[in-house]
Every structure is written in C-alpha cells, then in structure tokens.
Amino acid sequence: MPSKESYDAQKKEKPSVQKAKREGNQEDILAAALGMRMGPQKPSSATFWQPLKLLAYSQLTSLVRRATLKESDRTPRSEKVHNFKVRPKVKINIYCGMNVHKECSAQVPNDCKPDLRHVRKVYSCDLTTLVQAYNTARPMVVDMCIREIESRGLTSEGLYRISGFSDSVEEVKMGFDKDGEKTDISARAYEDINIITSALKLYLRDLPVPVISFEAYPRFIEAAKLTDPEKKLEAFREALTLLPASHKETLKYLMAHLKRVTQNEKFNLMNAENLGIIFGPTLMRAPNQDAMTALNDIRYQRQVVEVLIKNEEGLF
Known part of the structure; x- marks a missing residue:
C-alpha cells in the first residue's frame, strides 16, 4: 500500500x-x-x-x-482437433502422440486429448491444448x-x-x-x-x-x-x-x-x-x-x- x-x-x-x-x-x-x-x-x-x-x-x-478464419460449428467447444506431422507411411499427432496411417487420418474424430509429454512449450502453445494438457x-x-x-x-x-x-x-x-x-x-x-x-x-x-x-x-x-x-x-x-x-x-x-x-x-x-x-x-x-x-x-x-x-x- x-x-x-x-x-x-x-x-x-x-x-x-x-x-x-x-x-x-x-x-x-x-x-x-x-x-x-x-x-x-x-x-x-x-x-x-x-x-x-x-x-x-x-x-x-x-x-x-x-x-485464418475457418467456417465451423458456432457452438463453443473445448475439443482440440488433431494436428498431424507426416512421417513415412504414418501421421503422428504432435499434441497427443497418436499414430495413424496417412489414409486413415481424415477419419479420426476431433477429440484430441493432449499429453504433457508432447506439449514442449507453454508460450506460443494453443490455449485449448494447454488447458487440456x-x-x-x-x-x-x-x-x-x-x-x-x-x-x-x-x-x-x-x-x-x-x-x-x-x-x-x-x-x-x-x-x-x-x-x-x-x-x-x-x-x-x-x-x-x-x-x-x-x-x-x-x-x-x-x-x-x-x-x-x-x-x-x-x-x-x-x-x-x-x-x-x-x-x-x-x-x-x-x-x-x-x-x-x-x-x-x-x-x-x-x-x-x-x-x-x-x-x-x-x-x-x-x-x-x-x-x-x-x-x-x-x-x-x-x-x-x-x-x-x-x-x-x-x-x-x-x-x-x-x-x-x-x-x-x-x-x-
């Protein structure tokens, strides 16, 4: 004071x-x-x-x-969509570590549950990702x-x-x-x-x-x-x-x-x-x-x- x-x-x-x-x-x-x-x-x-x-x-x-502004559902959501990094024959989600074949990645539901092991930083990390992790x-x-x-x-x-x-x-x-x-x-x-x-x-x-x-x-x-x-x-x-x-x-x-x-x-x-x-x-x-x-x-x-x-x- x-x-x-x-x-x-x-x-x-x-x-x-x-x-x-x-x-x-x-x-x-x-x-x-x-x-x-x-x-x-x-x-x-x-x-x-x-x-x-x-x-x-x-x-x-x-x-x-x-x-970028994407057209999406107007209802507020906390779900985090998958963010895949391409590897030979597979894609790896950079947030939760899920591995899927390239051809299957489009079929994965948008309910990514981030794992702290894959969240490498706090600053510049997506807000929803950090909250869920x-x-x-x-x-x-x-x-x-x-x-x-x-x-x-x-x-x-x-x-x-x-x-x-x-x-x-x-x-x-x-x-x-x-x-x-x-x-x-x-x-x-x-x-x-x-x-x-x-x-x-x-x-x-x-x-x-x-x-x-x-x-x-x-x-x-x-x-x-x-x-x-x-x-x-x-x-x-x-x-x-x-x-x-x-x-x-x-x-x-x-x-x-x-x-x-x-x-x-x-x-x-x-x-x-x-x-x-x-x-x-x-x-x-x-x-x-x-x-x-x-x-x-x-x-x-x-x-x-x-x-x-x-x-x-x-x-x-």
Missing part, C-alpha cells in the same frame, strides 16, 4: 497535474500494447508516432498473414501471473503500462516453458511487478489463436460500433457465445482482474480506457483483412476491452 506521505503528496497536487496523471501518457500506453520499451529520454511527438505507426502497420500485416480451467500462466499481480501489485503506478526489463521477462517465459506450474514468479525471484505483467502480456500476444478468437473477432468489432447501450451489450453477449469454452473462461477471469485494477485507479492511475488501449491488440487480431482495415480496427479493439471491463459482471 502507498505510504501516508505519498498519498498526502498526491492530494496536494494541482488538479491539472492529477488529470494528466490519470489520463496517462498515451505514447507509453500504445508502446506497451505493441510490446515496446520507452527509455527515459522520450523522442518528440513527430519522431515517435511515425515509426510507431509503421511498426503497428508491419505487425498487423504479419498477423493478418498468419490469421494440464487439466485446468485456464492456462496456468494466466492464473499464476494474475494471482501474483493481485497479491502485491494492484496499487503499482502505471500497472501494465510500464514494461519490465526484457531479459527478466524472457527469463520468466523460459521458466514457464521449462518448469510449467513450478516456475517461481514470487517477489523473491522478481521484485519488479512489471516483469510479471509484461510476461502475462507476452503470453497473450504469442497465442497462435488469440483469446478473442478469429471466428468471434468480426462480431466483437461490430458490437463495439453500436451506439445504443442495450443493443451493444446484447451484441457483446452474442459475440461471447462464439468463443471456445477455454477462451471464454480465460477472458472472463482476465476481465474480472482488470476490473479490480481499475478499482485501484487512484493509486495505479490505470482506468478502463488505458487498459483497453493496451489489451485490445493483445487479446484480438484481425482475421483475413487487409492491413489498412486491420489498422482502422485498433480503436474498436480498445472499445471492446473497455466495454468488457466496465460490464464484466453483467456479460459473463
């Missing part, structure tokens, strides 16, 4: 200073959303925004190439990081906006990949809570299928564009039904956490809008769109997360 001296100092600040702090530095927030780290000497607005826009454009272009409701990275953040970081100024030291974040990532649930992310190992928030954001950005899946993405964007409050919330409820069960459960847990972050805004200076700027492109990526359309969607991605945070109890 903040000391009495720091709290008294905040009360004495001029309203204009307090407002500036509450609104936060938009350049820092967008940089955090894109995984960038700003140094103490910030560039001028003109020199900052142009390369940042180019970076956003290049990242979105790369993500659009990777994204560890038999958990949500990815253990999300649970462990949020528990740690809430135990000691909710009042930390600039939470999720300030990036942790990149080498330490990479160390946390490697720890999860190697040791899974045994990874130590306590204050003894990483005193700076920004390392844990950055590791969580990195995990979410690295997912091959985002938390807000490619199939559900267009419905969320359209819902964000609505102006009537009741129609907007109803559209969000419908969009949530398109998410696979493990994705929806992860999103629900994360939004409840971010709601608690905003409830400590007077200390951490992070409101729903600021968090929306950071988590919009972290939780959703445009499927099969040209880069310019995807770039224009960024403002609606922010609004999606903002609505989910503010209406967390009513939507989930």
Whole structure:
C-alpha cells in the first residue's frame, strides 16, 4: 500500500497535474500494447508516432498473414482437433502422440486429448491444448501471473503500462516453458511487478489463436460500433457465445482482474480506457483483412476491452 506521505503528496497536487496523471501518457500506453520499451529520454511527438505507426502497420500485416478464419460449428467447444506431422507411411499427432496411417487420418474424430509429454512449450502453445494438457480451467500462466499481480501489485503506478526489463521477462517465459506450474514468479525471484505483467502480456500476444478468437473477432468489432447501450451489450453477449469454452473462461477471469485494477485507479492511475488501449491488440487480431482495415480496427479493439471491463459482471 502507498505510504501516508505519498498519498498526502498526491492530494496536494494541482488538479491539472492529477488529470494528466490519470489520463496517462498515451505514447507509453500504445508502446506497451505493441510490446515496446520507452527509455527515459522520450523522442518528440513527430519522431515517435511515425515509426510507431509503421511498426503497428508491419505487425498487423504479419498477423493478418498468419490469421485464418475457418467456417465451423458456432457452438463453443473445448475439443482440440488433431494436428498431424507426416512421417513415412504414418501421421503422428504432435499434441497427443497418436499414430495413424496417412489414409486413415481424415477419419479420426476431433477429440484430441493432449499429453504433457508432447506439449514442449507453454508460450506460443494453443490455449485449448494447454488447458487440456494440464487439466485446468485456464492456462496456468494466466492464473499464476494474475494471482501474483493481485497479491502485491494492484496499487503499482502505471500497472501494465510500464514494461519490465526484457531479459527478466524472457527469463520468466523460459521458466514457464521449462518448469510449467513450478516456475517461481514470487517477489523473491522478481521484485519488479512489471516483469510479471509484461510476461502475462507476452503470453497473450504469442497465442497462435488469440483469446478473442478469429471466428468471434468480426462480431466483437461490430458490437463495439453500436451506439445504443442495450443493443451493444446484447451484441457483446452474442459475440461471447462464439468463443471456445477455454477462451471464454480465460477472458472472463482476465476481465474480472482488470476490473479490480481499475478499482485501484487512484493509486495505479490505470482506468478502463488505458487498459483497453493496451489489451485490445493483445487479446484480438484481425482475421483475413487487409492491413489498412486491420489498422482502422485498433480503436474498436480498445472499445471492446473497455466495454468488457466496465460490464464484466453483467456479460459473463
């Protein structure tokens, strides 16, 4: 908790200073959303925004190439389809180790039960695969990081906006990949809570299928564009039904956490809008769109997360 001296100092600040702090530095927030780290000497607005826009454009272009939207059943499912690697005469499922003849692979039901022996990493692993392999409701990275953040970081100024030291974040990532649930992310190992928030954001950005899946993405964007409050919330409820069960459960847990972050805004200076700027492109990526359309969607991605945070109890 903040000391009495720091709290008294905040009360004495001029309203204009307090407002500036509450609104936060938009350049820092967008940089955090894109995984960038700003140094103490910030560039001028003109020199900052142009390369940042180019970076956003290049990242979105790369993500659009990777994204695919398949026509499938609209009912949320946790089942993991088989992902076969070809070997001479047979195919081997890379998640559960099942071996089948090439000719028979198309007949195998889509009820893959991943085996931990075949899940070689945590980061960049499909969310549903990880959940089923560890038999958990949500990815253990999300649970462990949020528990740690809430135990000691909710009042930390600039939470999720300030990036942790990149080498330490990479160390946390490697720890999860190697040791899974045994990874130590306590204050003894990483005193700076920004390392844990950055590791969580990195995990979410690295997912091959985002938390807000490619199939559900267009419905969320359209819902964000609505102006009537009741129609907007109803559209969000419908969009949530398109998410696979493990994705929806992860999103629900994360939004409840971010709601608690905003409830400590007077200390951490992070409101729903600021968090929306950071988590919009972290939780959703445009499927099969040209880069310019995807770039224009960024403002609606922010609004999606903002609505989910503010209406967390009513939507989930």
